[in-house]
Amino acid sequence: MTSPIPISDTSALEAFCAPLRSAPYVAIDTEFVRERTYYAKLCLVQVAHGDHAALIDPLAPGLDLGPLRELLEAPDVLKVFHSGSQDLEIFLQTFGALPAPVFDTQIAASVCGFGDFVGYGAIVASLLGVEIDKSSQATDWSLRPLSSRQLEYALSDVTHLCVIYERLAAELARTGRGTWTAEEMAALTDASRYRIEPAEAWRRLKIRGPNRRALAVMRALAVWREETARDRDLPRGWVLHDDAIVEIAQTIPRDVEALTRVRMLKAPVARGGDGRTILELVRGVLASPPDSWPELPPRKASHDTIEPLVALLQALLRLRCDEEGVAPRLVAGRDELEAIALGQAPEGPVLTGWRRTLFGDHALALCAGRVALTGGPGSTVAVASLDRSER
Secondary structure (H helix, E strand, C coil): CCCCCCECCHHHHHHHHHHHHHCCEEEEEEEEECCCCCCCEEEEEEEEECCEEEEECCCCCCCCCHHHHHHHHCCCCEEEECCCHHHHHHHHHHHCCCCCCEEEHHHHHHCCCCCCCCCHHHHHHHHHCCCCCHHHCCCCCCCCCCCHHHHHHHHHHHHHHHHHHHHHHHHHHHHCCHHHHHHHHHHCCCHHHHCCCHHHHHHHCCCCCCCHHHHHHHHHHHHHHHHHHHHHCCCHHHHCCHHHHHHHHHHCCCCHHHHHCCCCCCHHHHHCHHHHHHHHHHHHHHHCCHHHCCCCCCCCCCHHHHHHHHHHHHHHHHHHHHHHCCCHHHHCCHHHHHHHHCCCCCCCCCCCHHHHHHHHHHHHHHHCCCEEEECCCCCCCEEEECCHHHC
């Protein structure tokens, strides 16, 4: 078998993409590296529709990716990915726009009985009976030339993906569940989910027992780190580690010597320009009016108070999802179950649309004491009505 040769010139890319603009769908995958950078470095793009498949080398000198961009943005061509969030983020970064419309086979598989976040290898094995050789998965895709094994592995990803998409699409049509995934597919093309606003970056950090001053310091440092990492194209942790931000917020160092004692912050950094900037940011927070500091998050109800009911809701969720062959995480998460247990409106969509029919109404009935979970040794757990009017 001859190894595929990646497309490396613009005319060949145009010749490959032109017929695909009239295809109903294309399967797409990418290979990239980002261990040493803030932005992912796109190293290879794989595209296929049936036997019309190719690898595209974005690192090839002089290659204009315009024909690929036109294909990705073609409104009548469905772009198929598996767990495509990272691929979509890279295309947004590369082209300034997201491919649309899109279809994610991982999401589709979650409503077709394959479980939570099923991996690509698992679904290929289950649907196609093929074991994927993953030895090339973690290789450095930025090095040239790429090996025959790398090229064959990369191309097989999208040729298999075509078959997987067609089978999952047929199953969704058969079961009438295409609308169940439509909202998730549409959400994948919302650019805001791939962009981190520096002013909101601090919310990703975890700190025990915070006070408003600590949160204000965390916010200031997280904004600076995000902007600096982008400007320098470095991983966030290379600019300032999460643990260092949290420790600075808790200890409030006021001079260089105190800053050098922060773990995860090297002394040369603390004594250098970044160290001076960090101290200036801390002083700025301390000089700012306290009413400008972030509010403390609302305290959650005691874990002991709601945990028994949350546990029952988790069991009910598993029961209903097992009956319908749907992945529980697609229906509701822990935060949503806690909100239902507290009688609050969940932030997620668990009480709307098909999720409400499958689980939400049952969950509300359980909390209201209208139904119960029943079972015994060796028996199947079931939902039993406690509504006397039905007896």
